[in-house]
Amino acid sequence: MEETLNSELNKSCANCGAELKFKPGSHQLNCAYCGYEEFIEQTKRSFEELELQHYLKVVGENAYTETIDLLNCKNCGANQHVEENYKSLDCVYCREPLIREDIEKEGWILPGALVPFQLDIKKAKAIFKNWVNGIWFAPNKLKRAALDPEGLHGLYVPYWTFDSNLDASYQGQRGDYYYETQMVKTKNGMRPRQVQKTRWSPASGTVSGFVDDILINASEKKRRDIPKKIAFWNLKELTVFNSKYLAGFVTEKYTISLKEGHHRSFQEAKRIAYSWIRRDIGGDTQRIGHADIKLSDETFKHVLLPVYLSSYMYKGEEYHFYINGQTGAVSGTRPYSFWKIFFLALFIIAVFALIAIFAQ
Numbered sequence: 001m002e003e004t005l006n007s008e009l010n011k012s013c014a015n016c017g018a019e020l021k022f023k024p025g026s027h028q029l030n031c032a033y034c035g036y037e038e039f040i041e042q043t044k045r046s047f048e049e050l051e052l053q054h055y056l057k058v059v060g061e062n063a064y065t066e067t068i069d070l071l072n073c074k075n076c077g078a079n080q081h082v083e084e085n086y087k088s089l090d091c092v093y094c095r096e097p098l099i100r101e102d103i104e105k106e107g108w109i110l111p112g113a114l115v116p117f118q119l120d121i122k123k124a125k126a127i128f129k130n131w132v133n134g135i136w137f138a139p140n141k142l143k144r145a146a147l148d149p150e151g152l153h154g155l156y157v158p159y160w161t162f163d164s165n166l167d168a169s170y171q172g173q174r175g176d177y178y179y180e181t182q183m184v185k186t187k188n189g190m191r192p193r194q195v196q197k198t199r200w201s202p203a204s205g206t207v208s209g210f211v212d213d214i215l216i217n218a219s220e221k222k223r224r225d226i227p228k229k230i231a232f233w234n235l236k237e238l239t240v241f242n243s244k245y246l247a248g249f250v251t252e253k254y255t256i257s258l259k260e261g262h263h264r265s266f267q268e269a270k271r272i273a274y275s276w277i278r279r280d281i282g283g284d285t286q287r288i289g290h291a292d293i294k295l296s297d298e299t300f301k302h303v304l305l306p307v308y309l310s311s312y313m314y315k316g317e318e319y320h321f322y323i324n325g326q327t328g329a330v331s332g333t334r335p336y337s338f339w340k341i342f343f344l345a346l347f348i349i350a351v352f353a354l355i356a357i358f359a360q
């Protein structure tokens, strides 16, 4: 592995020496000062799927392949990697100021792949502004937050993805519906009615298949998570990791270990196995009594996925907005303006009072 994320290797413009930044929606680095552009070399090899058991058993928790400069947020616990000349040193999640002197070198399992940002910050701001303008009864301060350029950051969020072969043997029951005519009491006396019944028969068998890309968020903070609503990326656009894609963005280091991520992925594999078993049993309904689920040839990747986010305080409360950096999907929490609702209510009462007066 040759990639390193140490600040010595910062990317500067061959033309004017200014810092180069990744240009979203492209495979280029761009100089904001002189317009110089540099292509990010595309590796021919496909990204590595790392063999899971090797990492879990042999190298275990200390399976680090590279070191990274990290700032740990004392407030929310997020680990952030920032490029050397990054202007803002506030935590992207909670706006807590981060102190550059607190930079620590830490090991990490190098990302195998990432989905590069497709939307630039201008586009993200437009989506964000649109969303804010579309919500009702928002305090004016919220609209100001949407205009604040420091309030919106592009962040690469860490995920684990797992692939494996799944084999499961099961025992259960297949239920087939049938109908019986029964006499039921109604207002007009006894009437025949069709009643649905289930005939159960024993079922057992095996199912197997390949489970592709179970995605587990590897970022655990004390407060919150990327909302499910925007957490869908087209993983077909995963690109071999190159630290040049990180230039100009913040990167978070996983806080959920590979072992814990694997544990969570098994729950998802189990859910998949159960749906396969139900299909295999067939019939109208199924009961699963026992299922023995085995995963083999497990591999994993550490991947980075793009999100824009903003957080701000309003009357002692924290609110958050998220935009998927690939698809533009948006989600957020919002305050309501007491006064806007109050005055609207007052206005409606006044209108009705006037109507009542004129009606007399």
Ligand SMILES: [Zn+2]
Pocket (backbone or CB within 6 Å): 013, 014, 015, 016, 017, 018, 031, 032, 033, 034, 035, 036
């Ligand atoms: Zn330049």
Ligand SMILES: [Zn+2]
Pocket (backbone or CB within 6 Å): 073, 074, 075, 076, 077, 078, 091, 092, 093, 094, 095, 096
């Ligand atoms: Zn924080």
